[in-house]
Structures are given as structure tokens and as C-alpha cells.
Amino acid sequence: MTIPLTVNSTTHQIDLPGDVPLLWVLRDEIGLTGTKFGCGVSACGACTVHIDGEAVRACQVALRDVWGEVTTIEAMGTPGAMSILQQAWVDHQVAQCGYCQSGQIMQAAALLAETPRPGDADIDAAMEGNLCRCGTYPRIRAAIHAAAAKMSEV
Incomplete structure (x- = not known):
């Protein structure tokens, strides 16, 4: 089953099981490697992204549970300019x-x-x-x- 996922204002059609952590979808499927793997248990914050503006740990959110648009570090600032x-x-x-x-x-x-x-x-x-x-x-x-x-x- 394909799951639509909007990341940094771009919608992707993700063909992965719904229980795959968002972290691995971002890094391995979409290629956004700014979100880091740290501990895998939501204890370190290295994988923090926003879902509808809320800071969440991407290692603990399953693909099927994403409730809105995902924003990663790659969307901070504008191309060539820092926020x-x-x-x-x-x-x-x-x-x-x-x-x-x-x-x-x-x-x-x-x-x-x-x-x-x-x-x-x-x-x-x-x-x-x-x-x-x-x-x-x-x-x-x-x-x-x-x-x-x-x-x-x-």
C-alpha cells in the first residue's frame, strides 16, 4: 500500500510498511539525511523533526501515524541562506x-x-x-x- 507523505512541502508516495519509523523513511527513502539517528528510543533528540509544527522524535513515529506535514532541518532557511x-x-x-x-x-x-x-x-x-x-x-x-x-x- 502506498502512503502519501508531505515533507518540506513536497508530497511523496511511500511504498513501505506502515510500521517503518519516520526517521528511516526520511533518510533512506526520501534521502534527507539531516535528521540523525541517535538512540532509537526517543532519549537523545537527534532525530527531531516537526509534524504540523510540533517537535517530535522521528525514530518513534511510525509512517502510518504521521498526522500532518513533516518539516526537517533541510527546510530551515532558504537555499543559500541560513535562517x-x-x-x-x-x-x-x-x-x-x-x-x-x-x-x-x-x-x-x-x-x-x-x-x-x-x-x-x-x-x-x-x-x-x-x-x-x-x-x-x-x-x-x-x-x-x-x-x-x-x-x-x-
């Missing part, structure tokens, strides 16, 4: 190894969409499920604050 959030990540030198960063940015984008001027407690609560082995949490928080300030100017 405000991505630029804040660069400006604050957040990434070290970089592995978790697409999930971190997607989680932060969902936070800023819901809470445009988050405080430290808001950021900590929203980001607590996204792990960074390099420990760049202070830089992540600073980048989110900077992006929020910049977004409020636009």
Missing part, C-alpha cells in the same frame, strides 16, 4: 562535533514558534530532551536568546 536561528547557532559557535545540532535547531525552532521570547527556564524545559555530548548547552541557550531577539526585530 535566523541557524545564523545564531553559527554566531555563538554552538556546534562542536555537530551531530545533535539538526535536532537541537528543530527543537529550538518549535520553542520559538510557541514562545517568541523564552526565558532560561523555558529554554531549559523545551531543550531538556535534546542531548549534546559536547556539552554546548550554554551556547545553545545563548543562541536561542539571540535568535529570539533578532526575530522580534523582524
Whole structure:
């Protein structure tokens, strides 16, 4: 059975079993490798994507259970230009190894969409499920604050 799946505003006809995790559909079927496999049990946040604007762990959502449009890190910004959030990540030198960063940015984008001027407690609560082995949490928080300030100017 073919399942229609809209990802980054493009509809794909996916011919896979409905129980295949969204993560593997994105990476292996569609070829969007920005969404990373980290733990497979929703504990690290490396596979964070948005479904209808909600940050979710793609490793834990079955293809048949996707309830709306999927947005991945590849849709952030425009071709050749970073989003405000991505630029804040660069400006604050957040990434070290970089592995978790697409999930971190997607989680932060969902936070800023819901809470445009988050405080430290808001950021900590929203980001607590996204792990960074390099420990760049202070830089992540600073980048989110900077992006929020910049977004409020636009």
C-alpha cells in the first residue's frame, strides 16, 4: 500500500510498511539525511523533526501515524541562506562535533514558534530532551536568546 507523505512541502508516495519509523523513511527513502539517528528510543533528540509544527522524535513515529506535514532541518532557511536561528547557532559557535545540532535547531525552532521570547527556564524545559555530548548547552541557550531577539526585530 502506498502512503502519501508531505515533507518540506513536497508530497511523496511511500511504498513501505506502515510500521517503518519516520526517521528511516526520511533518510533512506526520501534521502534527507539531516535528521540523525541517535538512540532509537526517543532519549537523545537527534532525530527531531516537526509534524504540523510540533517537535517530535522521528525514530518513534511510525509512517502510518504521521498526522500532518513533516518539516526537517533541510527546510530551515532558504537555499543559500541560513535562517535566523541557524545564523545564531553559527554566531555563538554552538556546534562542536555537530551531530545533535539538526535536532537541537528543530527543537529550538518549535520553542520559538510557541514562545517568541523564552526565558532560561523555558529554554531549559523545551531543550531538556535534546542531548549534546559536547556539552554546548550554554551556547545553545545563548543562541536561542539571540535568535529570539533578532526575530522580534523582524
